[in-house]
Amino acid sequence: MTTYTSYTVGDPIADTKAPDGPIAERWSRRRFEAKLVNPSNRRKHTVIVVGTGLAGGSAGATLAEQGYRVVQFCYQDSPRRAHSIAAQGGINAAKNYRNDGDSVHRLFYDTVKGGDFRARESNVHRLAEASVEIIDQCVAQGVPFAREYGGLLDTRSFGGVQVSRTFYARGQTGQQLLLGAYQALSRQIEAGNVEMHARTEMLDLIVVDGRARGIVARDLVTGQISVHLADAVVLASGGYGNVFYLSTNAKNSNASAIWRAHRRGAYFGNPCFTQIHPTCIPRSGDHQSKLTLMSESLRNDGRIWVPKAKADTRSPDQIPEAERDYYLERIYPSFGNLVPRDIASRAAKVVCDDGHGVGPGGQGVYLDFGDAIARMGRDKVAEKYGNLFEMYERITAEDPYSRPMRIYPAVHYTMGGLWVDYDLSTTVPGLFAIGEANFSDHGANRLGASALMQGLADGYFVLPATLNDYLARASHDAVEPDHPAVAEAVADVEDRLNLLLAIDGDRTPDSFHRELGELLWDECGMARSEAGLHKALDRIPELREEFWRRVKVPGTGAELNQSLEKANRISDYLELAELMCLDALHRSESCGGHFRVESQAADGEAVRDDKDFSYVAAWEFTGSGSAPVLHKEALDFEYVHPTQRSYA
C-alpha cells in the first residue's frame, strides 16, 4: 500500500494542432489544412466508437455516413438509453434569432468567462461556431424543438447570461437530441455501415507500436471477452461523476473506458474539476441510490431561502417573512437567485453547514414558488414548471405548489477528462475523446445548456473533420489478432475479473462505493482544504487495499453478472479518486467548481491565481498507487482578458 501526495513535473505539453492567427479563422484553416481520405478508401478504415450518447451517437452516425466502417459499443441494452437522454434544460446556440445582440463571439466570451478562465480559447470559439450548425442539423432530423405560433423556433434564457439563446424541447431536450442522433445511427446500422454491440462494455485499450489499435470488451450477457481491432478508437463514454456514488448520473455511467485508456498512456486533464449542481432533490435516507436534478430554469421564478434561526424545525409556512434569509438575494443583489451554478451550490453548503439547513439531516434549502404563484397565478406556474413539480412530488410526496421545494447541491458533471488537443486526440495517437469524456471546453465550470452543445459539436462536426486527417496521415498495417499487445490486454482484463471473483470477501461492492463517495463528497466536493485532501489521500489507498481483500462478488464471469460489472467499475474509481484529490491538492487556487478554502477573499469569494495556475493539469499515469507526472499546458488568453468573476 502506497500513499502519494507528491508528484513530479514533467515536460510541458503544447496544443500543437490549433492554428494561430485570428481566432475566427482558426477552425476554417484547420479544416482546410487537414488531409482527406478519398471516399473510396474510407471503407477500408475501421473506427471504434465507445458510447452512444450525444457525442458517440452523432460521431458514429456521421463517420458511417462519410463511408468509414464503424464498430460501436454501449453497455446499455440499446444505444437510445445513454445518459445524455436525461438532460432537461436546453442547448445553446448563437443563432441570434431574438435579435438581442447575440453572436458567435458573445457565446465564446460567455463560455470562457463562465469557465473561470481555465479553458482553451481556440476550442471554445470553435464550439460557438458549431453551435449554429447543430440547430440546423437537429431540425432537419425532426427534433421537435419548442416553437412559437408563427412556426419558428422558441428560445429561452438560461444560467445568468444576458441573451436568449437556449433552444429546448420542454424539459426533455437531451432526450429529443439523443433520439435524433440515435435515429441517424439506426439508419447506418440498418445500412450495414455501423456494427452495433449493445450490452458490451469496453474493458481495456489495445496500443500497438504507440498507437491505439483496438479495445478489449466484455459481452455483459454471456461474459465473453472479445477483441476488436481498428485504425482509430474514439471514446465517448461520458463523465466520471459516479465516482461520488451519489450523483445525478445514471447508475451505470462509469469511468472505466477513460481510466483504462489513462492507464495505457492517455493523460488525464483537470480531474478535480467537477460540477456540483445547486438544484437537486436532497437525499431522503441511507438507502438513496442516486440524486435527481431539478432543472436550473426553476431559479428564474423560485426564491431560495433558509430560516434565519438555526435548527428551525417549524413548517415553512409557519416561518414569517422577517425570519427568512433569502441569502442569494442578500449576498448577490444584482444576480440574486441566478448566480452561476458553482456559486449557488457553495452558498447552500455554507448556510447548511452553519445550521440553517432544512429537511432530513439539515441538508436542504427552500426553493419557494409562493411569490411566483401570487404574481403569475398557479396556472401560469404550472404551465412553465408543471412536469418538474410533478416529478418532485412523486419523489418526495410533497406538493411544491403549497410548500416550498427542498433542494440541495449534487454532483452533476465533470469538466475534467482525458486531455485532448485541438483535434480531440489524446496523447495516445489514434485515440480520440469526445463529449464529457474529454477535459473539454468548459474550463473550471460549465454553463447551463452547454453540455449538449459540446457533445454534438464534437460528434457531428469536429471529430469527423480531424479524424480524417489522422487516418490520411498514418499508415495502418493490419494488427494480427495474436499480437503480444493484444494478448497482454486480454490477459490483464481476464486476470482482473478472475481476481474480483476469487476474493469472496465479506463486503458488497456497493458498500465500498458508498464509503469512497462519502469521503470524496466531504473532502473533494464543494469545498476542499489541504488538510481534508491529505486525509482523503491517506484513506483512499487503505480503502483500495481493503477492497481487493474483502469484496464479495457472487456468481461467475461467464454470465450476466451485475455485481461483477459494479466491482470492476469501483476498482477503477478507487484509483481515479486518488488522482482527483491530488489534482485538487496541487491546485491551491480556487477557480470555478474547484474551491480551496485557503484561497478566498475576506467576504468568502473564490480567489483565482492566474500567475501560478493558468494552465491545464494533464496527468500521466505511472502505476496504481504511484505518484503521477504532471504536464502543464499553459493557457493564453488573447481575446477574453481574465478578470475576477463578479456576480454581486
Added chain:
Amino acid sequence: MTAATHGTTSTSTMKLTLRIWRQHSPEDGGSMVTYQIEGVSPDMSFLEMLDVLNEDLILRGEEPVAFDHDCREGICGACGMVINGRAHGPERTTTCQLHMRQFSDGDTIDIEPWRAAAFPVVKDLVVDRSALDRVIQAGGYITAPTGSAPEAHATAVPKEAADFAFEHAECIGCGACVAACPNGSAMLFTSAKVNHLNVLPQGAPEREGRVLDMVAAMDEEGFGGCTNSGECTIACPKGIPLQSIADMNREFFRAATKRRR
C-alpha cells in the same frame, strides 16, 4: 394511495413479502421465489428496495436479482417489471419512479419480467428488447446526413404540428406497452415514432415508406396485432394516447393505397 406523512421523512418502516421471478438464463425454466424483506422505508424507490434485497442476498452468498435500470429518473427507459400484474406497477410511471409509499406494511408483491414473445427473458427480470431497435432501424428516422441541413428557419413548422410531434417523441422505448398488451403488440411504440416524424415537413419525403417498413419490421419481430384493448396506453409512463394507433393506421392505409396506384 397510502401516502406518507406530508413533508417529513416517515420513520415507520415496512415488512414485505416479495415473490420474484428467478430465471438463470434464457434456456432455463424459471420460477417465482419468495423473499422476506424488512426495514423498507416509504421514501425508497422500488428499485432502492430491490437494492436492499440484493445487498442482503450478496452477503448471504446468494445471487442478487438481475434487473435493468440506469437513469433512475424516468427517462432512459431501461427499467421495467411487471409488479402485481401491472407493467411498471400501480402508478402511471416508470418502475424507477415508483415509491414504496404506494405499498403497505405486510403486503405481498409479485415481481415478474416483461412477458412477450418478442422479448425473450435474458436473466431474472432482464429481457431482450432489441426488437424495438430493429423497428426503428427499419424507418424510424429522417434521412439528413450531417452537414446537409438547411438553415433551421428555412421551413416554419406550425406549432400544433411541433407539439403533436413532441408528444409522440416522448416515448422512452421501455416496452411497457408490449408487456401490458394481451397480444404482445408494439403498435403504440411504433405509432409514436411514425406520428412524430410523419407530421413534420422534414419527415414528409419518407412518409409512406416509413410507416410501411416499420409496420413490416414490427410483424417480422413477432409482435402481436392490435385488438384495441387499450392496455398499452394505460401502462405507458409517458401517456402516449391510444389515438396514436388509429393515426398510424390511417397513415398505413394512405401509404398502402398510394403505393398500389
